[in-house]
Amino acid sequence: MATHGTAGAPPPLTITNVTLDGTPTALRCVDGVIVALGTEVVAQPGDEIVDGAGMAVLPGLVNAHTHAAMTLLRGYGDDLPLMEWLQTRIWPAEASLEPDDVYWGTRLATIEMLRSGTTAFVDMYWHGPSVARAVADSGMRATVSSVFIDGGDAARGASQRAAVLDDLDAISSFGPLVTASLGPHAVYTVSPESLEWMGTVVAERDLAVHIHLSETEGEVHDCVAAHGVRPPALVDRCGLLGPTTVCAHGNWFDHDELDLMAARGVTVATNPVSNLKLATGRIFDHPEARRRGVHVGLGTDGTASNNSLDLLDDVKVFALWHKQAAGDPAVLPADEALAVASGACSPLLGGGPLSVGGRADLVLIRTDTVEMTPSPLPAALVYGATGHLVDTAVVAGRVVMANREVPGTEEVLDEVRRRAARLRKH
Amino acid sequence: MATHGTAGAPPPLTITNVTLDGTPTALRCVDGVIVALGTEVVAQPGDEIVDGAGMAVLPGLVNAHTHAAMTLLRGYGDDLPLMEWLQTRIWPAEASLEPDDVYWGTRLATIEMLRSGTTAFVDMYWHGPSVARAVADSGMRATVSSVFIDGGDAARGASQRAAVLDDLDAISSFGPLVTASLGPHAVYTVSPESLEWMGTVVAERDLAVHIHLSETEGEVHDCVAAHGVRPPALVDRCGLLGPTTVCAHGNWFDHDELDLMAARGVTVATNPVSNLKLATGRIFDHPEARRRGVHVGLGTDGTASNNSLDLLDDVKVFALWHKQAAGDPAVLPADEALAVASGACSPLLGGGPLSVGGRADLVLIRTDTVEMTPSPLPAALVYGATGHLVDTAVVAGRVVMANREVPGTEEVLDEVRRRAARLRKH
Numbered sequence: 073m074a075t076h077g078t079a080g081a082p083p084p085l086t087i088t089n090v091t092l093d094g095t096p097t098a099l100r101c102v103d104g105v106i107v108a109l110g111t112e113v114v115a116q117p118g119d120e121i122v123d124g125a126g127m128a129v130l131p132g133l134v135n136a137h138t139h140a141a142m143t144l145l146r147g148y149g150d151d152l153p154l155m156e157w158l159q160t161r162i163w164p165a166e167a168s169l170e171p172d173d174v175y176w177g178t179r180l181a182t183i184e185m186l187r188s189g190t191t192a193f194v195d196m197y198w199h200g201p202s203v204a205r206a207v208a209d210s211g212m213r214a215t216v217s218s219v220f221i222d223g224g225d226a227a228r229g230a231s232q233r234a235a236v237l238d239d240l241d242a243i244s245s246f247g248p249l250v251t252a253s254l255g256p257h258a259v260y261t262v263s264p265e266s267l268e269w270m271g272t273v274v275a276e277r278d279l280a281v282h283i284h285l286s287e288t289e290g291e292v293h294d295c296v297a298a299h300g301v302r303p304p305a306l307v308d309r310c311g312l313l314g315p316t317t318v319c320a321h322g323n324w325f326d327h328d329e330l331d332l333m334a335a336r337g338v339t340v341a342t343n344p345v346s347n348l349k350l351a352t353g354r355i356f357d358h359p360e361a362r363r364r365g366v367h368v369g370l371g372t373d374g375t376a377s378n379n380s381l382d383l384l385d386d387v388k389v390f391a392l393w394h395k396q397a398a399g400d401p402a403v404l405p406a407d408e409a410l411a412v413a414s415g416a417c418s419p420l421l422g423g424g425p426l427s428v429g430g431r432a433d434l435v436l437i438r439t440d441t442v443e444m445t446p447s448p449l450p451a452a453l454v455y456g457a458t459g460h461l462v463d464t465a466v467v468a469g470r471v472v473m474a475n476r477e478v479p480g481t482e483e484v485l486d487e488v489r490r491r492a493a494r495l496r497k498h
Numbered sequence: 499m500a501t502h503g504t505a506g507a508p509p510p511l512t513i514t515n516v517t518l519d520g521t522p523t524a525l526r527c528v529d530g531v532i533v534a535l536g537t538e539v540v541a542q543p544g545d546e547i548v549d550g551a552g553m554a555v556l557p558g559l560v561n562a563h564t565h566a567a568m569t570l571l572r573g574y575g576d577d578l579p580l581m582e583w584l585q586t587r588i589w590p591a592e593a594s595l596e597p598d599d600v601y602w603g604t605r606l607a608t609i610e611m612l613r614s615g616t617t618a619f620v621d622m623y624w625h626g627p628s629v630a631r632a633v634a635d636s637g638m639r640a641t642v643s644s645v646f647i648d649g650g651d652a653a654r655g656a657s658q659r660a661a662v663l664d665d666l667d668a669i670s671s672f673g674p675l676v677t678a679s680l681g682p683h684a685v686y687t688v689s690p691e692s693l694e695w696m697g698t699v700v701a702e703r704d705l706a707v708h709i710h711l712s713e714t715e716g717e718v719h720d721c722v723a724a725h726g727v728r729p730p731a732l733v734d735r736c737g738l739l740g741p742t743t744v745c746a747h748g749n750w751f752d753h754d755e756l757d758l759m760a761a762r763g764v765t766v767a768t769n770p771v772s773n774l775k776l777a778t779g780r781i782f783d784h785p786e787a788r789r790r791g792v793h794v795g796l797g798t799d800g801t802a803s804n805n806s807l808d809l810l811d812d813v814k815v816f817a818l819w820h821k822q823a824a825g826d827p828a829v830l831p832a833d834e835a836l837a838v839a840s841g842a843c844s845p846l847l848g849g850g851p852l853s854v855g856g857r858a859d860l861v862l863i864r865t866d867t868v869e870m871t872p873s874p875l876p877a878a879l880v881y882g883a884t885g886h887l888v889d890t891a892v893v894a895g896r897v898v899m900a901n902r903e904v905p906g907t908e909e910v911l912d913e914v915r916r917r918a919a920r921l922r923k924h
Binding site: 492 | 570
């Protein structure tokens with residue numbers, strides 16, 4: 073079985089000799105929270121000590137939309153037209169997925185995320201409780217949903233409701249770093265009756281929601297044809313747009329829909345790399361959304377459509393796309409782009425500047441490297457580097473990666489290779 | 499002084515236990531050429547031996563357009579509007595550049611390129627002989643030009659001609675891996691008289707040419723206003739378009755101009771990451787250019803406008819941009835994108851599949867990693883990984899990097915930090 077590096081409470085942690093925003097500092101974490109930060113901080117007896125010489129400390133990044141276990145299907149059908157890819161590769165393979173496949177695929181994703189600076193993620197995939205188990209074993213923080221699809225068949229949707237509630241309970245059992253979420257896949261795969269039922273569940277239980285919304289132009293046209301309204305209006309009247317909702321993509325939102333997202337307090341997860349790879353035609357208008365007060369996060373999407381989980385790679389594409397789209401190199405500067413990737417532009421994602429009293433989710437990044445010389449942060453990180461400069465990852469005050477080593481990696485690689493080979497036979 | 503790892507001829511080299519296109523193989527290199535390739539290859543007495551277990555062998559990548567020494571100015575004025583960036587940062591700093599600054603800045607760039615899989619590059623910068631010296635000391639292969647600018651002043655241009663010829667001779671003195679090239683900066687910075695003179699030099703000496711062409715819409719408009727023709731027509735009538743010419747960018751080429759490039763055998767170096775970052779409005783239409791038979795290569799541009807030299811990062815943006823621009827995820831598949839980055843789509847860049855009799859410029863890339871599991875090459879490399887998976891680099895049969903270590907790196911980092919601090923005071 074996997075290494076369970078997360079049993080028991082971690083000891084207090086002191087990190088010395090790091091820089092924060094270019095200034096030498098140290099920090100101390102107790103019970104998952106930063107309790108001291110500054111040049112005066114010293115370790116107490118019994119503390120675990122990490123020497124951060126040659127490194128900068130940053131908030132851990134937050135992957136706002138992914139399907140982690142799709143590492144199993146990474147590179148399976150790249151460069152195919154969308155429907156051929158789904159029909160001949162992804163859907164047949166997913167039909168054979170077993171819960172333990174999802175566990176190991178998610179484990180691999182957590183290793184890749186930690187090694188590239190991500191400490192928390194928002195997930196949607198089959199077998200949510202297996203995702204949650206992998207998250208718990210990784211020591212990461214995540215919002216986990218089981219994907220819900222009824223193919224537009226309300227009766228089929230109704231028959232799945234008990235299983236959804238069971239999944240929510242099972243996901244919630246995996247400790248304080250795992251948040252259960254409803255996962256209606258999209259308006260084109262879930263009946264309005266099921267969406268309405270989910271709206272009542274959200275209202276009763278104050279649950280999180282994770283849904284794909286307005287990813288493609290076809291989705292918008294089909295929704296209008298079938299339901300007489302565009303996707304945001306449909307999910308809003310079902311009660312699914314609120315401050316605990318993450319809408320993935322939003323590429324085809326118009327200005328009124330951006331205002332709706334702002335009014336409801338929704339977080340939109342933009343996934344520019346996936347959108348470019350699948351040629352969605354448009355990408356979420358981040359600058360306009362921010363002008364209108366929409367909360368935003370940055371996602372990689374699943375590795376079947378990216379094929380990386382390295383947010384420090386995607387954050388560059390994110391910034392560059394919007395500079396070009398606006399015709400202005402000053403648009404979406406490095407500090408703003410990195411803030412979005414850190415979850416700092418969404419109360420739901422909960423990242424933000426490191427501060428006393430804040431959660432101790434952070435990463436140490438090597439700054440004494442070829443790629444970071446002689447450029448200052450944050451531009452060095454956004455434009456000049458990718459995630460391989462991340463050395464150490466801390467989640468809720470626990471060191472879950474040191475020296476780029478995540479316990480159990482070899483076992484995870486072996487399991488994923490074996491399971492991926494089986495799935496790809498179908 | 500720097501470590502000179504390139505003195506004397508290297509011993510024959512045998513690389514064992516690698517995979518090539520997924521098949522186990524070995525290869526042997528003598529006098530800069532691959533002399534044997536296949537499962538039967540064994541090392542001979544006296545050979546240097548590299549064990550490639552867990553790695554794939556690929557042709558070294560070719561950076562078709564860069565200003566290597568601009569590592570000195572990496573991150574200096576990111577996110578500024580173009581003219582403010584040039585006028586307040588780049589030009590004042592460059593006015594203080596000394597030849598040794600260029601040497602050390604280029605050395606840093608060669609380390610970064612080798613560590614991300616690039617074994618050859620096409621350079622244009624001030625103090626070409628210092629660039630050439632750095633190339634020679636790095637063991638890389640490069641085409642090196644001194645940038646030529648006369649500000650549209652023919653008399654000033656005429657006064658610089660002797661220095662240009664001296665630079666060509668000096669650059670050519672740095673051994674067989676360094677090719678001297680003329681470097682007229684662009685039609686908006688060089689007078690037609692100087693361009694014509696360079697055309698005569700090219701005709702007499704069969705020289706290479708490296709020029710920026712049709713990067714921005716403003717350049718095209720200004721050229722028509724000043725000279726009555728668009729930039730490609732101007733340089734063509736000066737005799738500067740031919741099979742030894744690299745035109746950087748080509749973002750605003752129309753279809754007739756693509757046909758002209760094809761007819762003249764020109765290589766166009768596309769730099770999508772730099773173009774996005776500087777918001778050029780359009781990017782070279784690679785799919786259309788290939789349909790019309792244009793030779794192409796992939797460049798990073800300088801690190802002041804990228805800010806990375808990692809072609810395995812840029813090749814992903816290259817492929818993704820064109821998928822989105824075409825509205826088709828099947829456009830520019832991974833194998834084609836990687837071929838362009840390898841120099842295989844230009845006889846001038848001279849890369850291409852590894853084969854017996856071909857030049858021994860190659861890299862070993864770790865495939866037993868988290869990021870490459872379980873995806874097959876080449877998609878794993880193009881979409882899933884960045885250059886940090888490169889372990890070993892070989893140029894002309896010489897191992898110039900092993901285990902990601904390039905001799906002299908610490909000295910280079912120290913020199914660049916010191917010199918960059920001085921330049922940025924201006």
